[in-house]
Amino acid sequence: MSKRTVELELATPGLDAQGRPARIPLTTAEGAEPGLAEEHMLVNIGPQHPATHGVLRLVVELDGETVVRCIPHLGYLHSGFEKLGEYRHYNQIIPLTDRTDYLSPMSNNVGFALAAEKLMGIEITPRCTVLRVIACEMSRIISHMVWLGTTSIDLGAFTPFLWAFQERERIYDLQEMWTGARLTTSLTRVGGLMADIPDGFVAKLRHFTETFPKTLGEIDKVLTRNAVWAGRTQGVGTLTAAEAINRSLSGPMLRASGVAYDVRKDKPYLGYETYDFDVVVGEHGDVFDRYLVRLEECHQSNRILQQAIDRLPEGPINVDDPRVILPSKTRAMSDMEAMIFHFKQVMEGVKAPVGEAYVGIENPKGELGTYLVSDGTAKPVRWRIRPPSFINLSALPRMAEGHLLSDLIAINASVDIVMGEVDR
Amino acid sequence: MTASSPVPGTLRTEVARDGETIVFVARERLLETMRWLKETPGQEFDYLVDVTAVEFRDRERPLEVVYFLRSLKRRADIRIKVELDGAGELAVDSVWSLWHGADWLEREVFDMFGITFRGHPDLRRILMWETYAEGYPLRKSFPLRGRFSRAEQVRQALNINPEGNYSLEELSIAEAAGDLPDDMRDRLRRGERGVIPEPPA
Numbered sequence: 130m131s132k133r134t135v136e137l138e139l140a141t142p143g144l145d146a147q148g149r150p151a152r153i154p155l156t157t158a159e160g161a162e163p164g165l166a167e168e169h170m171l172v173n174i175g176p177q178h179p180a181t182h183g184v185l186r187l188v189v190e191l192d193g194e195t196v197v198r199c200i201p202h203l204g205y206l207h208s209g210f211e212k213l214g215e216y217r218h219y220n221q222i223i224p225l226t227d228r229t230d231y232l233s234p235m236s237n238n239v240g241f242a243l244a245a246e247k248l249m250g251i252e253i254t255p256r257c258t259v260l261r262v263i264a265c266e267m268s269r270i271i272s273h274m275v276w277l278g279t280t281s282i283d284l285g286a287f288t289p290f291l292w293a294f295q296e297r298e299r300i301y302d303l304q305e306m307w308t309g310a311r312l313t314t315s316l317t318r319v320g321g322l323m324a325d326i327p328d329g330f331v332a333k334l335r336h337f338t339e340t341f342p343k344t345l346g347e348i349d350k351v352l353t354r355n356a357v358w359a360g361r362t363q364g365v366g367t368l369t370a371a372e373a374i375n376r377s378l379s380g381p382m383l384r385a386s387g388v389a390y391d392v393r394k395d396k397p398y399l400g401y402e403t404y405d406f407d408v409v410v411g412e413h414g415d416v417f418d419r420y421l422v423r424l425e426e427c428h429q430s431n432r433i434l435q436q437a438i439d440r441l442p443e444g445p446i447n448v449d450d451p452r453v454i455l456p457s458k459t460r461a462m463s464d465m466e467a468m469i470f471h472f473k474q475v476m477e478g479v480k481a482p483v484g485e486a487y488v489g490i491e492n493p494k495g496e497l498g499t500y501l502v503s504d505g506t507a508k509p510v511r512w513r514i515r516p517p518s519f520i521n522l523s524a525l526p527r528m529a530e531g532h533l534l535s536d537l538i539a540i541n542a543s544v545d546i547v548m549g550e551v552d553r
Numbered sequence: 554m555t556a557s558s559p560v561p562g563t564l565r566t567e568v569a570r571d572g573e574t575i576v577f578v579a580r581e582r583l584l585e586t587m588r589w590l591k592e593t594p595g596q597e598f599d600y601l602v603d604v605t606a607v608e609f610r611d612r613e614r615p616l617e618v619v620y621f622l623r624s625l626k627r628r629a630d631i632r633i634k635v636e637l638d639g640a641g642e643l644a645v646d647s648v649w650s651l652w653h654g655a656d657w658l659e660r661e662v663f664d665m666f667g668i669t670f671r672g673h674p675d676l677r678r679i680l681m682w683e684t685y686a687e688g689y690p691l692r693k694s695f696p697l698r699g700r701f702s703r704a705e706q707v708r709q710a711l712n713i714n715p716e717g718n719y720s721l722e723e724l725s726i727a728e729a730a731g732d733l734p735d736d737m738r739d740r741l742r743r744g745e746r747g748v749i750p751e752p753p754a
Contacts, residue, residue: 171726188723200723204680211665212690216697247571374625377601377654388625395628484570487621487632489602498621502607510610515603515621523657552680 169197172534176205180283180538183548185522189529189537196537199529201522206552214512218478219245219319222512227313229514230550232275233268233493234314235304240490242317243398244499248486249479251320251453256444260326262399262437263334264316265490266430267304270341271297272493272545273423273430277348280420280542284361289348296344299337306330319479320454321447331438338435345427352420362417366528366540369414376524379517380495381422382544386414392491404433416543423545453479478507494518494545514553518546562586575632583635584646590622590631591651598622598631601652604659606666608639608693618645618668637668647673665691677720684713 175186184205190198210229214222226241227234239261246253253261278293301311307326308314316323352358368378373386383390391408393401409425411418447454455474456467481503489498495517502511521544529537562582567575578586590598602621615636622631637643647670649655659670660679667689670676677683681690686709687700701709 169726171723188719190723190726198726200720202718204682207680209690212695212697250570374600375653377603377652377658390625396630482570485607486569486571487573488571496602498603500603500605500619500621502609504610511605511607513603513605519657519661520654523654527653 176202181541182279182546183551185541185546185548185551187525187537187541189534191534194533194535196529196532196534199526199537201525203519203548204552206548208549208553210553211512211514214509216508218507219481219509220479222509223317224313224315227315228549229516229553230272230492230494230497230518230547231312232547233272234312235264235316236268236490236492237497238315238317239265239399240488240492240497240499242319243490244486244488244501245319245481247488248481248484248501248503249319249453250482251448251450253321253448254445255442256325257321257446258399259437259441260322260446261317262401262404263434263441265399266433266437267300267334269430269493270427270434271300273427274300276423276493276542276545277420280539281352281358283538283542284358286352286355286358289351292344292348296341299341303330303334303337306333318447318454320450321445325446331441334434335438338431338438341431342428345424345431349424353424359417361536361539362420362543363415364413365416365532365536366543367413367415368524368528372527373414373524376527377520378495378524379520380491380493381409381419381426382495382521382524384409385411385418385422387412392489392496396489398488398490404436406433416539419543419545480505480507481509489515492517494547494550495521514550516550516553518544519551519553522546522551560586561589569632573630573632575634577634577636580635580637580645583633584648584651586633587620587648587651590633596624597626598624598629600625601648601654601658602630604648604655604662606662606668606691608666608691610693612639612693615639616643616666616668618662620648643667644669644671646671647676649673665689667692683720 170191172189172191173186174189175181176184181187186202186205188200188202189196190200208228210225213225217225223238223241226237230237242261274293274297278290278297281287281289281293304314305311307330308316308323368376368382368386370387373383373388378386379390387410389408389410392398393406394408406429409422409429411422451467451470452474455461456464456471460467461471462468481501483503483505485500485502487498487500489496491497496515497517498513498515500511500513500515501509504510525541525544528540532540560576560578562578562585564577564579566577569575590596600623602623603619604621605619607617607619615638618635618637620633620635622633623629635645637645643666645668647655647659649659649670650672656673656675657679659673660676662668663670663673663676664678664680678685688695690699699706
């Protein structure tokens with residue numbers, strides 16, 4: 130029999146006979162204490178929980194406050210995109226790609242278009258190549274800004290969230306200027322782009338690249354040497370390089386563990402080999418290193434953007450092939466041949482030859498792979514997305530083992546998931 | 554792949570439209586081939602990029618299980634395929650023992666195509682819920698709108714047992730703690746969950 134009491138000093142205390150503040154004894158338990166030491170607890174987090182970054186559900190087995198096992202449940206946002214793609218023409222799939230990783234829609238568009246062009250053997254124009262690089266790097270910056278903002282808010286830092294979202298807003302303005310949409314950009318078409326950049330876009334983007342590093346510097350000042358930030362993130366969720374490779378991690382998650390693999394450098398697409406930028410590699414593979422890697426990647430993306438603006442060539446954005454690119458409305462209305470091509474493309478779609486193609490691009494979350502299999506018709510037999518955040522998330526149970534429940538939130542945030550892509 | 558040393562278990566090779574080598578491997582020798590590719594010096598495919606499956610519209614063609622491998626050291630890629638007869642047993646060996654990254658990828662292929670991976674430690678549905686009874690969504694025989702009507706789907710969702718939201722493994726933790734209600738325990742004892750019903754023929 131034990132009786133545990135807690136003495137509480139009240140904020141507005143009464144006085145006892147001696148004139149001292151009165152202490153009120155609070156009885157918490159009478160009788161035998163439950164055997165909490167031996168008992169494991171099952172805690173359900175999500176799917177509607179702000180710290181799980183979407184509709185992720187984690188069932189956690191706890192020993193006290195320590196995570197023994199973490200079992201993720203997915204599929205709450207499953208939309209069957211891959212199945213839907215089998216019933217659509219190649220260009221009709223592009224709007225679906227916006228909605229997978231909805232934090233970086235433009236680079237998803239680029240990833241799909243590159244795979245379709247590889248399958249059909251299409252060479253895109255030089256202007257289109259550079260514009261797609263600009264689209265990819267703008268996406269990387271907004272995706273990393275969302276990650277930075279939400280992660281810092283998870284760990285209790287509110288100010289960087291506001292700064293990061295302000296920067297993201299400026300990129301969103303540019304996306305809106307270019308495509309008319311902030312999120313559902315549907316920027317690319319097979320063989321080109323939906324639209325060329327409007328007047329004033331380059332100047333606005335150049336202004337962004339000149340002012341953006343200042344914000345990054347401020348975020349760096351507030352977070353990197355912040356004792357609370359370092360204490361919550363250093364040594365948390367560590368993965369060694371061998372483990373990261375064995376678990377197929379990619380992107381900043383892989384590089385934070387010290388593996389210098391970047392698709393842009395090692396399997397270049399869109400002429401990335403001609404840009405001057407560094408692959409950012411971490412050392413410890415913990416949450417802190419993932420933060421450093423993503424922060425520095427923003428600087429590198431900014432460098433690439435500057436180089437891309439400087440080299441942006443004049444010329445057409447679409448390939449000169451009437452079977453792939455829709456003729457202009459004026460030509461379709463006045464020229465018989467153009468009208469036939471227009472009709473055939475709208476009704477039948479662009480046909481791909483029999484075969485298959487896989488193209489991996491370095492998305493903000495990791496390697497986004499698009500695998501297309503064609504049987505010679507205008508609709509793919511199989512459209513597979515290699516979802517980087519799905520695969521990165523699969524390492525979460527391993528990373529969370531043995532950490533505290535509050536660390537689980539930091540680790541989950543560091544994976545940088547987006548459920549639209551995890552569940553597809 | 555280096556030309557001098559052919560991959561063991563190779564049936565034939567092809568070159569994809571993106572220039573990558575595709576090696577078709579006998580189903581029985583898949584695990585042996587994968588281990589050889591991972592561990593042989595000069596091959597060292599230490600990174601599993603992706604696992605997926607393909608079913609063709611032509612029902613005569615076999616299903617393919619596709620493995621994308623990469624050697625981070627050599628910066629080289631290879632694609633391995635296993636063909637499965639759609640009418641026969643849809644099962645291959647799991648490569649989880651070589652690459653833990655295959656865990657969720659193989660679960661997804663199982664979930665979407667109904668292909669079993671022998672030796673996988675935890676082969677459960679991943680994107681669809683565990684008691685999902687309509688079949689395997691990415692099979693060509695599966696209609697785009699699903700097999701059940703909207704009314705039937707709602708009826709099933711309303712009829713689900715409370716423990717249906719937890720896996721058997723998780724429920725075992727709660728049971729050890731002694732806070733599982735009696736009716737739940739009874740249903741569990743009768744095996745009323747955790748078994749995926751066969752899709753209607």
